[in-house]
Every structure is written in C-alpha cells, then in structure tokens.
Amino acid sequence: xxxxxxxxxxxxxxxxxxxxxxxxxxxxxxxxxxxxxxxxxxxxxxxxxxxxxxxxxxxxxxxxxxxxxxxxxxxxxxxxxxxxxxxxxxxxxxxxxxxxxxxxxxxxxxxxxxxxxxxxxxxxxxxxxxxxxxxxxxxxxxxxxxxxxxxxxxxxxxxxxxxxxxxxxxxxxxxxxxxxxxxxxxxxxxxxxxxxxxxxxxxxxxxxxxxxxxxxxxxxxxxxxxxxxxxxxxxxxxxxxxxxxxxxxxxxxxxxxxxxxxxxxxxxxxxxxxxxxxxxxxxxxxxxxxxxxxxxxxxxxxxxxxxxxxxxxxxxxxxxxxxxxxxxxxxxxxxxxxxxxxxxxxxxxxxxxxxxxxxxxxxxxxxxxxxxxxxxxxxxxxxxxxxxxxxxxxxxxxxxxxxxxxxxxxxxx
Amino acid sequence: xxxxxxxxxxxxxxxxxxxxxxxxxxxxxxxxxxxxxxxxxxxxxxxxxxxxxxxxxxxxxxxxxxxxxxxxxxxxxxxxxxxxxxxxxxxxxxxxxxxxxxxxxxxxxxxxxxxxxxxxxxxxxxxxxxxxxxxxxxxxxxxxxxxxxxxxxxxxxxxxxxxxxxxxxxxxxxxxxxxxxxxxxxxxxxxxxxxxxxxxxxxxxxxxxxxxxxxxxxxxxxxxxxxxxxxxxxxxxxxxxxxxxxxxxxxxxxxxxxxxxxxxxxxxxxxxxxxxxxxxxxxxxxxxxxxxxxxxxxxxxxxxxxxxxxxxxxxxxxxxxxxxxxxxxxxxxxxxxxxxxxxxxxxxxxxxxxxxxxxxxxxxxxxxxxxxxxxxxxxxxxxxxxxxxxxxxxxxxxxxxxxxxxxxxxxxx
Numbered sequence: 001x002x003x004x005x006x007x008x009x010x011x012x013x014x015x016x017x018x019x020x021x022x023x024x025x026x027x028x029x030x031x032x033x034x035x036x037x038x039x040x041x042x043x044x045x046x047x048x049x050x051x052x053x054x055x056x057x058x059x060x061x062x063x064x065x066x067x068x069x070x071x072x073x074x075x076x077x078x079x080x081x082x083x084x085x086x087x088x089x090x091x092x093x094x095x096x097x098x099x100x101x102x103x104x105x106x107x108x109x110x111x112x113x114x115x116x117x118x119x120x121x122x123x124x125x126x127x128x129x130x131x132x133x134x135x136x137x138x139x140x141x142x143x144x145x146x147x148x149x150x151x152x153x154x155x156x157x158x159x160x161x162x163x164x165x166x167x168x169x170x171x172x173x174x175x176x177x178x179x180x181x182x183x184x185x186x187x188x189x190x191x192x193x194x195x196x197x198x199x200x201x202x203x204x205x206x207x208x209x210x211x212x213x214x215x216x217x218x219x220x221x222x223x224x225x226x227x228x229x230x231x232x233x234x235x236x237x238x239x240x241x242x243x244x245x246x247x248x249x250x251x252x253x254x255x256x257x258x259x260x261x262x263x264x265x266x267x268x269x270x271x272x273x274x275x276x277x278x279x280x281x282x283x284x285x286x287x288x289x290x291x292x293x294x295x296x297x298x299x300x301x302x303x304x305x306x307x308x309x310x311x312x313x314x315x316x317x318x319x320x321x322x323x324x325x326x327x328x329x330x331x332x333x334x335x336x337x338x339x340x341x342x343x344x345x346x347x348x349x350x351x352x353x354x355x356x357x358x359x360x361x362x363x364x365x366x367x368x369x370x371x372x373x374x375x376x377x378x379x380x381x382x383x384x385x386x387x388x389x390x391x392x393x394x395x396x397x398x399x400x401x402x403x404x405x406x407x408x409x410x411x412x413x
Numbered sequence: 414x415x416x417x418x419x420x421x422x423x424x425x426x427x428x429x430x431x432x433x434x435x436x437x438x439x440x441x442x443x444x445x446x447x448x449x450x451x452x453x454x455x456x457x458x459x460x461x462x463x464x465x466x467x468x469x470x471x472x473x474x475x476x477x478x479x480x481x482x483x484x485x486x487x488x489x490x491x492x493x494x495x496x497x498x499x500x501x502x503x504x505x506x507x508x509x510x511x512x513x514x515x516x517x518x519x520x521x522x523x524x525x526x527x528x529x530x531x532x533x534x535x536x537x538x539x540x541x542x543x544x545x546x547x548x549x550x551x552x553x554x555x556x557x558x559x560x561x562x563x564x565x566x567x568x569x570x571x572x573x574x575x576x577x578x579x580x581x582x583x584x585x586x587x588x589x590x591x592x593x594x595x596x597x598x599x600x601x602x603x604x605x606x607x608x609x610x611x612x613x614x615x616x617x618x619x620x621x622x623x624x625x626x627x628x629x630x631x632x633x634x635x636x637x638x639x640x641x642x643x644x645x646x647x648x649x650x651x652x653x654x655x656x657x658x659x660x661x662x663x664x665x666x667x668x669x670x671x672x673x674x675x676x677x678x679x680x681x682x683x684x685x686x687x688x689x690x691x692x693x694x695x696x697x698x699x700x701x702x703x704x705x706x707x708x709x710x711x712x713x714x715x716x717x718x719x720x721x722x723x724x725x726x727x728x729x730x731x732x733x734x735x736x737x738x739x740x741x742x743x744x745x746x747x748x749x750x751x752x753x754x755x756x757x758x759x760x761x762x763x764x765x766x767x768x769x770x771x772x773x774x775x776x777x778x779x780x781x782x783x784x785x786x787x788x789x790x791x792x793x794x795x796x797x798x799x800x801x802x803x804x805x806x807x808x809x810x811x812x813x814x815x816x817x818x819x820x821x822x823x824x825x826x
Binding site for chain 1: 425426427428429430431432433434435437438439440441442445450451452453454455456457458459462466469484485486487488519520521522525526527528545547574576580631690692695696697698699700701702703704705707708709710713714715716717718719720721723724727728757758759770771772773774806807810
C-alpha cells in the first residue's frame with residue numbers, strides 16, 4: 001500500500017483566476033513513475049488559510065506537498081504556519097543565507113531586511129536548495145504533533161514560481177520521496193486515444209469487460225475524441241488492450257497520447273507523401289493543426305482558406321456553376337475543392353472542408369452545423385463525408401478538423 | 414459581507430496531470446463582477462472522494478460549485494453522492510430526457526441505457542440546461558442536513574468539459590448566483606488589453622502610480638499581450654484610466670476584453686473593407702483567429718498557407734529569384750506575399766508572415782525565432798516589421814499572429 005499524498009497550493013492569484021495552476025500537472029507526472037498519486041489537491045489564498053488546509057491532512061495523508069508562500073513579502077507565511085502547527089523553533093541557517101547573499105551580489109541587488117527571513121528554518125528541516133530563486137525549499141520528516149498521539153506527515157515546502165519549483169522538485173525532493181515508497185509498488189499506465197465516437201458509447205462497449213479485469217479505468221473526452229486510460233499490472237493491461245483493440249481497432253488514433261495531426265504527419269513522412277488542404281468553414285484551423293507538428297514542412301505543402309465563393313473558383317478552379325447548382329456547402333463542392341488542391345498544389349493527398357459554422361448562415365435544408373469533409377488523392381481516390389455538428393463555432397471547427405484528419409488517417413494507415 | 418464560495422473539481426485526469434484545470438480561472442473571472450471570490454478550491458478523484466470534500470464545506474461555505482462527474486459513465490457519481498449526503502430522492506426528469514433524446518437523434522447516435530441516468534435529479538433541484546452536451550447541471554437551494562440542525566450550502570453541480578460548463582454557467586448559474594449576493598456589494602472592475610509589451614515593463618511604467626491611488630491592481634499576461642485589471646470606486650478608476658492611457662494609448666487593443674482579431678474585424682466591417690492573408694510560419698493560425706470571429710466572412714476573403722517555396726511562387730506570384738536571393742524568410746518575400754494576396758484575392762488589405770518557428774531550420778544569420786510580418790493595401794500602403802521570437806512553436810505562432818493583427822489595427826484605427 002503506497003503512502004497517501006496530498007498537495008496544497010497557496011496563492012491568491014490562483015483563486016482570482018489571474019494564473020492557471022500548472023503545478024498539479026507537473027507534480028502528477030513526476031510522481032507517477034514512483035507509484036505515487038495525488039489523492040487530493042487544495043488551493044487556498046495567501047495567508048493563514050493554509051493552517052486549516054494543512055491540519056485537515058493530519059491523520060489522513062502520509063505525504064503533503066505545499067507550494068507557495070516561501071518568498072520575502074508579508075503574505076509569505078507558509079514557513080511560520082508550519083512551524084507553529086508542529087510547535088517547532090525557527091533557526092537561522094547560515095548556508096541558506098550565504099546562497100541568498102551570493103545570488104544578490106551576482107545580480108547586483110541590495111539585500112533587504114525581509115529577504116533574510118528566507119534563511120529561517122525549523123531545526124528539524126532539511127534544506128532543498130533553490131537554483132533559480134532565493135527561497136529554499138524545506139523537507140520535514142514526521143514529528144510528534146502537539147497535544148495528540150499522532151505524527152505529522154512528511155511535509156515538503158516548495159516555492160510557487162514554476163521555474164523555481166520544477167528543478168528543486170526533480171533534484172532535491174524526488175530522491176527523498178523515492179525512499180518513502182515501498183519497492184516494486186509501481187503500477188503501469190496506458191492510454192488509448194479513440195476518435196469518431198463519444199465517451200458513453202465507448203464505455204457501453206468495453207467498460208464492464210475492462211472493469212471485470214480489476215483494472216483502474218478512466219475516460220477523458222475532448223471534442224471529437226476520447227482517451228481511455230487504464231492502470232494496473234502489466235499482465236492485466238495486456239488483456240485489457242486485447243479488448244480495446246477488438247472493439248476500436250480502426251478508431252484508435254494513438255497509444256502514446258499523440259494527436260491525430262501528429263499521427264497523420266508521421267504516416268505521410270514515412271511514405272514520403274505530401275499533403276495540401278482547402279478550408280472554408282474551418283478557416284485555417286486544419287492547416288494550423290498540421291503545422292503545429294514539428295517537421296510538418298516535409299509533408300504539408302500548401303493550404304487554401306477559400307472563405308469567399310469567388311476564392312474557391314479562382315484559387316482552386318471550383319466551377320462557379322457547381323457552386324450555383326449545389327451551393328458552396330455541398331458534397332460536390334467539397335470534392336471539387338479537394339481535387340483542386342491536388343492539381344494546383346501538386347500534392348499526393350488533399351483534404352477539404354465546407355460547412356456552416358454559425359451562428360448565422362443556416363437554411364432549412366442546410367441548418368447551422370452542416371459540414372462536408374472531402375479527400376482526394378493524386379491516384380484518383382475520392383471520398384466525401386457529411387456530418388452535422390450543432391455546437392459553438394470553435395468546437396465546430398475542432399470537430400470538422402478532427403473528422404478531416406481522421407478520414408486521411410484511415411485511408412493511409 | 415458576501416457569502417463564502419468554494420469550488421470542488423472532480424476528475425482523476427486532473428490529479429494524474431493528463432488535463433490542466435482551467436475551470437478555476439473561468440469561474441473566478443465570471444464570479445468577480447458579482448463581488449464573489451473563490452475562497453478555497455479542492456480537486457478530488459472521480460468516485461466517492463467527493464463526499465468528504467463536500468461534507469467539509471458544510472457549515473463553512475454558503476455556496477459550493479462542483480464540477481465534473483455528471484456524465485453517463487460509471488465513475489460519474491456526483492449526482493448520487495449529493496443526493497445521498499442530503500438524503501434526497503432521485504426522480505426521472507422528462508424534460509431533461511427529451512433534450513437528451515433530441516440531441517442523440519440529431520447526431521444519429523443510439524440511446525444507451527446509461528445515458529438515461531443523466532435524466533435523474535433530486536426533486537428539489539432546478540435543472541441548468543446543457544446546450545453542448547447531454548448531462549444537465551443542477552442547482553440545489555439550502556436544505557436541512559440529515560442528523561444536524563444546519564442547512565446545506567447553495568450547491569451547483571456543473572459538467573466537467575469546459576465547452577459544456579462555460580455556456581451553462583453564464584446562462585443558467587450566474588443569474589441564480591446574482592440573487593445570492595447583497596445588492597451594492599460589487600466593486601467596479603476595468604480591464605485594459607495592451608499589446609506589444611511585457612508584464613514587467615507595464616508594471617514598471619504605471620504600477621507605482623496606480624497603486625498610489627489606492628486601487629486593487631492585477632496583471633494577466635498572455636503571449637503578446639497583457640491585461641491590466643483595476644478594481645475600485647468609479648472616481649478612482651477614472652483617474653487610473655488617465656494614467657494608463659497616457660502611457661499606452663496606441664497599444665491598447667480593447668477596454669472590454671475584446672480580442673485583437675475581433676477589433677480588427679469590427680474596424681474593417683465598419684469601413685466595408687476586405688482582408689486576405691498569406692501565411693508561412695503561422696501555418697493557418699492567423700486565418701483561424703480571424704475566422705473565429707462571428708461575421709468574419711463579410712471581411713475575410715481568402716487565406717493562403719504557402720508553406721512550401723513553390724507554393725509562394727505559384728499561388729502568390731512571389732518571384733522564385735526573390736526567394737533565391739533573399740531567402741524565404743526575408744522582408745522582401747514577406748512584402749511580396751502580401752502584395753500577391755492583394756492582387757490575387759482582390760482585397761483592400763493583406764497580411765503576410767514568414768519566419769522560422771523551429772525547433773529546426775535556423776541558420777547563423779537567421780536563427781530560430783526570426784520572423785517578418787508584412788502589410789500591403791490596395792492603395793499601395795506597404796509595411797514590414799522584423800521580430801525575433803525565441804520560444805516554443807505554438808507561442809511563436811501566437812506572437813507572430815498578434816504582431817500581424819496589430820500592424821493592421823494600428824494602420825486602420
């Protein structure tokens with residue numbers, strides 16, 4: 001049984017929404033390989049609120065990580081609160097003071113009175129050096145709690161700024177944490193990214209069967225895709241994988257959390273094939289996804305954001321009569337756009353999108369959300385699919401982009 | 414005295430680090446104008462852990478917002494836990510069931526058994542409709558707690574996916590919350606979006622002067638822009654505004670949190686002028702920003718993602734010799750791209766970007782991060798600027814997009 005670990009983040013800016021909490025992700029990913037999971041996370045404002053949050057963990061958690069409140073300003077009182085709750089005396093640490101002084105001299109700053117407070121630490125604490133700031137981290141081993149038969153958890157005090165926290169955690173905290181975990185306790189984690197279906201559909205088809213294996217199962221849904229996350233021993237994960245593949249083989253985008261665009265660029269790179277896109281309703285979002293992948297330039301040649309009808313005709317040679325007859329949002333025009341890209345940009349594959357993102361522009365026969373996604377290839381392969389994505393404008397663009405990329409992925413896989 | 418509000422986020426994916434918690438920021442910013450602040454935030458895994466977290470708020474908080482765990486899968490048990498703690502019976506809501514059925518029919522999905530569970534709600538709950546998903550939100554007014562003289566807090570159950578939570582919160586939860594806040598308790602808040610400078614530079618120039626007025630001051634920096642947020646009485650905010658305008662008049666994009674692209678589309682719409690773009694290094698991101706603005710089609714005509722050199726020559730008529738002489742990443746080619754768009758797409762204004770996003774592709778004279786942003790107009794106006802944005806690929810695209818849009822904003826304002 002691994003120790004229970006909890007995280008307390010202090011920082012009024014987090015609760016005001018001025019800053020997004022990225023600590024949790026960093027800490028979770030760093031802890032997982034040790035077999036440690038964050039069982040609970042709390043955010044409290046600067047100041048005394050941390051006292052309650054810490055006290056709540058006593059008797060429940062074996063390890064507590066606290067971030068923030070170690071700096072020199074008046075609202076930085078994490079160190080004092082912990083000393084008070086554990087009834088510990090703060091002593092001046094000469095080694096810390098020297099490190100602070102050297103840092104100030106190097107930067108040409110003068111040393112203020114409040115800065116010296118950062119050299120105070122409980123006598124029982126181990127200092128975690130800070131390479132990127134003045135406030136050191138501290139580790140407190142379990143100590144008897146005042147007026148109570150229990151011991152305190154292992155407590156780690158860590159700085160708030162990510163660029164100070166991250167190296168300190170990796171270099172000084174992780175080695176200490178490693179010693180607190182029983183050997184061989186670590187679990188394995190796998191992730192399957194499935195496209196073209198919803199969370200509830202995925203669970204209906206495989207949920208019961210997977211849970212019967214005794215694994216831990218989680219889902220994370222984003223527009224157009226679902227991540228299925230399984231945690232357990234290697235042998236059981238192998239059996240779970242067989243089940244997932246049996247049901248979703250063709251819809252699995254990746255097993256390493258790679259995005260659809262990364263997978264498509266990789267497949268085309270391996271084949272030395274090129275790609276172009278023509279976008280109406282996705283308005284550049286499809287090209288943006290593809291060009292987010294480092295090395296995309298070997299594959300992706302050109303994109304056309306043909307928003308106006310004229311532009312479809314002029315840039316891609318879509319016949320004006322075709323647009324007049326079927327409308328700009330039609331299977332015929334989507335295909336003509338894709339064909340146009342293959343010809344004009346001289347590429348192996350082309351994807352095209354045309355639809356009505358809304359909020360305006362819908363008609364009775366083609367309501368807001370109507371979209372056509374087409375694929376054409378130099379070899380003459382042609383596909384077109386119709387969807388209705390009735391949602392907000394940005395999600396519409398995301399779903400359409402996913403559908404277009406997946407059409408290509410299925411074709412070249 | 415405003416009611417104390419706490420937030421509980423459920424989601425194993427948050428504690429595993431697979432997903433970053435962006436709810437807190439959204440909720441904090443939406444609550445602020447009501448005079449409400451988040452006093453504490455807790456993240457717990459899916460499942461029963463939410464029971465403890467909710468119970469801890471009893472007697473301490475007057476309002477509790479819970480996100481996540483409302484979906485159809487077996488780990489979605491927020492609704493059940495709340496009913497259990499408050500000793501409430503779950504009843505089938507026919508209105509919710511109809512909305513779910515309509516959604517499924519529209520999308521051509523079949524209705525599974527688990528989906529029906531989402532139509533269950535405590536009899537005492539008010540349904541918060543979900544425009545972007547099946548699971549409705551719920552609001553529970555204070556109710557007597559079992560085995561205890563107290564009442565429960567006002568409890569809001571909200572969905573986990575941001576695209577479901579945000580519209581629901583704005584449309585259904587905020588009006589209810591408004592009624593819970595004493596009238597006249599709210600302070601005034603203004604926000605100035607400043608582009609082309611960094612947070613520390615803004616603070617150095619105006620921070621001390623603003624704080625001397627006795628206002629609450631906050632900064633929120635994003636790539637390429639800084640929001641300066643001031644809170645206080647109307648009279649003091651007027652004085653603060655004078656200071657901010659004196660220093661940053663030309664760099665203020667908006668005073669209502671409008672994005673740069675929204676401002677640009679609005680200005681061009683008022684002038685009945687059209688726009689086209691040519692993108693190399695931004696790879697569609699500039700077009701994507703512009704086409705995110707509802708009504709962009711009146712202004713935005715066409716975009717060219719000319720990633721390959723051939724494509725710059727073929728689509729935009731950039732002379733191959735010019736590319737050979739100066740390189741694709743040069744002021745000359747950026748300008749030729751912009752000119753090409755004005756001519757080919759027949760637009761009033763054109764923007765063009767060419768640069769080296771990295772991680773590969775840098776040279777000693779043109780290192781990774783080098784970028785040229787050009788503007789051309791039908792009237793013959795031509796501008797080109799050079800920047801070096803040494804950062805990750807996506808931030809590079811963002812900074813370049815911001816720089817291009819701001820070049821146009823300053824020109825037409």
